[in-house]
Amino acid sequence: xxxxxxxxxxxxxxxxxxxxxxxxxxxxxxxxxxxxxxxxxxxxxxxxxxxxxxxxxxxxxxxxxxxxxxxxxxxxxxxxxxxxxxxxxxxxxxxxxxxxxxxxxxxxxxxx
Amino acid sequence: xxxxxxxxxxxxxxxxxxxxxxxxxxxxxxxxxxxxxxxxxxxxxxxxxxxxxxxxxxxxxxxxxxxxxxxxxxxxxxxxxxxxxxxxxxxxxxxxxxxxxxxxxxxxxxxx
Numbered sequence: 749x750x751x752x753x754x755x756x757x758x759x760x761x762x763x764x765x766x767x768x769x770x771x772x773x774x775x776x777x778x779x780x781x782x783x784x785x786x787x788x789x790x791x792x793x794x795x796x797x798x799x800x801x802x803x804x805x806x807x808x809x810x811x812x813x814x815x816x817x818x819x820x821x822x823x824x825x826x827x828x829x830x831x832x833x834x835x836x837x838x839x840x841x842x843x844x845x846x847x848x849x850x851x852x853x854x855x856x857x858x859x860x
Numbered sequence: 861x862x863x864x865x866x867x868x869x870x871x872x873x874x875x876x877x878x879x880x881x882x883x884x885x886x887x888x889x890x891x892x893x894x895x896x897x898x899x900x901x902x903x904x905x906x907x908x909x910x911x912x913x914x915x916x917x918x919x920x921x922x923x924x925x926x927x928x929x930x931x932x933x934x935x936x937x938x939x940x941x942x943x944x945x946x947x948x949x950x951x952x953x954x955x956x957x958x959x960x961x962x963x964x965x966x967x968x969x970x971x972x
Contacts, residue, residue: 782960791951791963852902
């Protein structure tokens with residue numbers, strides 16, 4: 749099983765739609781979780797951290813389910829500018845890859 | 861404050877030549893990472909430095925790849941005898957260990 753798995757998409761949605769991405773991780777000992785956003789031909793940028801209690805930042809909501817080992821990202825009222833690849837990031841087991849494991853990303857395309 | 865910087869931003873080299881890529885992390889960040897990203901692909905971990913500990917080199921694809929970092933400052937990634945399959949964007953990131961990473965803009969390497 750891959751350490752961090754994401755549906756690669758693409759998710760093609762109209763403006764204003766609500767879209768959700770899931771990410772599953774294999775290491776039950778993981779402690780920190782993040783969502784990054786990567787625009788085409790740009791570097792990844794932190795979108796938000798994911799807290800145990802769930803957290804919201806404007807139109808974006810992140811949730812963590814430790815029992816099922818998955819993280820979700822919900823985007824409400826999608827904008828054209830939300831089009832990007834969304835990367836799920838999970839801490840590893842303390843040594844591998846600097847303790848941060850990146851998923852391969854889910855591509856979102858928001859259409860007018 | 862200043863973010864992560866990388867140089868050069870673009871590098872075109874002939875097959876068989878050596879190249880050196882540079883990364884200046886955010887001041888105070890103890891952890892530094894190198895990734896490779898081929899066109900349309902996810903991030904591929906290469907190497908991780910944490911303070912004065914021995915680096916995690918588990919992602920280096922061959923002995924043609926090496927990296928150095930002096931203390932908690934600049935890092936260089938060296939690729940010897942470049943091959944066409946080395947063509948990619950090389951991304952550097954820094955962080956306080958175990959926390960969110962901040963990426964530089966990358967170096968786009970093209971091997972002809």
